[in-house]
Amino acid sequence: MSDWHGWAAVAVFAGAYFLIISEKIHRVAAALGGAGLMLAIGATDDTAAFHSDETGIDWNVIFLLMGMMMIVGVLKRTGLFEYLAIWSVKRARARPFRVMTMLILITAVASALLDNVTTVLLVAPVTLLVCDRLRLPAAPFLIAEVFASNIGGTATLVGDPPNIIIASRAGLTFNDFLVHLAPLCAVLTVVLLALCRVMFAGAFVYDEKHAAELMELREREAISDPRLLAQGLGVLTLVVAGFVLHPVLHHEPSVVALLGAGLLIAISKVETGEVLGEVEWPTLAFFAGLFVMVGALIETGVIGSLASSLAAAIGGDELGGSMLLLGGSAVLSGLIDNIPYVATMAPITDQLVTDMGGEPDHVLWWALALGADLGGNATAIGASANVVVLGIAERNRRPIGFWQFTKYGLVVAAVTIALAALYLWLRYFASAFA
Structure with a gap:
């Protein structure tokens, strides 16, 4: 950060971030306004903002979201989500915490197999319908699902976009992520259930009348267009297969979607x-503005300076370095979207691993993945899934405020990061101290 552009970029980002968290103006206006100012002051330019893979808008994320939103928009017309809402509530006997438990487990597993953004796009409409039927507040259930999606997505290579970046840079495989991260993520999902039972205790009010009415419904009657449902599920199956076969097909998820x-x-x-009317255009615009602002911080060397300082502090200390990189x-992933952060930090981590003479599956890579993925739960803009769910909630007139999300997110992030630190120590370092 060698000139005034860096400090100006920090000031613009801080100002936009303040407006987002204070909710004095709409977060889309704050993000787009901040992006415009970054361009106006020369912290970035149109080429870097719109065409650069490193510092520009991540069009793969934008078009992945748009494609999946369109598919979900078609599926909504078939009655599928009403069917799933009734089915899930009946299996949980209409007990609110049982319902949340089922939704959390479904979200966590699906996020590991698909990716967390696709999962929340599919699960959120079901959740809204469940809450409507049982007269429950939607916010606690949606927030819990975001946490589950980020935890579940941490478990596999395809579950969270930062993992894809790390795998590409380090040469890691799908099985590497399963072996090193999936066991921890299973434990963290159970911990999340316990945290949600405490944090959202006031939301688990059982309404016997509405529960009884719902238990009498027949879920099959909710399907209004069987032909369109068959077409939609067929296409969704092909899209999911395309995601899973990415290592073979080499098509980006955005192209498949x-x-x-x-x-x-x-x-x-x-x-x-x-169909286009079902797309969450404000959410996509918010992402675009956020990407431009973070890209400007990269262009001016701000994020690079932070990453280099972190690398210098790590030196050759594997244990201390792992904990510092994790924390x-x-x-940083709680403050800025974790995708551009990991894209910046991956080459520095690669150099650190090389200097330490480490293998491709070195502990530093898992520290980076856990810190970025789990830290994304800390704030409302820390991960893509967070922003998507907030957009869906707002569109359905159940807005979730920045601090309403973040006051729970900070707790979940702190607990899961602490457990991740313990896991890294026990698995990779404890034997050296025995």
């Missing part, structure tokens, strides 16, 4: 304009 959305519109009778990544 857009192809799926285009195919579904082509084979169904749904109007294109109606530092958690803090």
Whole structure:
């Protein structure tokens, strides 16, 4: 950060961040305004903001979200989400905490197999319908699902975008993530259930009348268009297969999602304009503004300076370095989206691992992944899934404020990061002290 552009970029980002967390103006206006100021002061330019892989808008994320939103928009017309809402509530006997437990477990597992953003796009509409039926506040259930999606997504290579970046840089495989991170994520999911039981205790009010009414419903009657449902599920299956076969097909998830959305519109009778109306355009605009602002911090060397300082503090100390990288990544990923942070930190971590003579599956990579993925739970803008769910909640007139989310997110992030630190020590260092 050698000139005034760096300090100006920090000031603009801090100002926009303050407006977002204070909710004095809409977060989309704050993000786009901040992005515009970054361009106006020369902290970044149009080429870097719109075309650079390192410092520009991550179009893969934008178009992945848009494609999946279109597919979900078609599926909403079939009655599928009503079916799933009734089915899940009946299996949980309409008990609120049992319902939350089921949704958390489904979200965590699906996020590991798909990715956390796709999962919340599918699960959030079901959650809203469940809460409507049982007359429950939606916010606690949606927030809990975000936490579950980020924890579950940590377990696999495809579960969270930062993991894909780390795997590409380090040469890690799908099985590497399963072996090193999945056991911890299973434990953290159980811990999350216990935390939610305490944090959201006031939301678990059992309404016997509405519960009885719902238990009498037949879920099959909720399906309004079986033909469209078959088409939608067929396309969704192909899209999921495309995600899983990424190492073979080499098509980005965004390409797969857009192809799926285009195919579904082509084979169904749904109007294109109606499908596009289901897209959460404010959410996509917010992401674009956030990417430009963070890209400006990268362009001016701000994030690079922070990452280099972290690397200098680590030196050759594997244990201290792992803990510092875990904690530092958690803090920074809570403040900025974890995707650009990991993209910046991955080459520095790679150099650290090389200097230490480590193997590709070195502990520093797992510290980076855990810090970035779990730290994303800390604030409302720390991870992509967080922003998507807040957008869905607002669209359905159940807005979740920045601090309403963050006051719980900080607790979950602190507990899971502490357990991650214990896990890293026990698995990779404890034997050396025995």
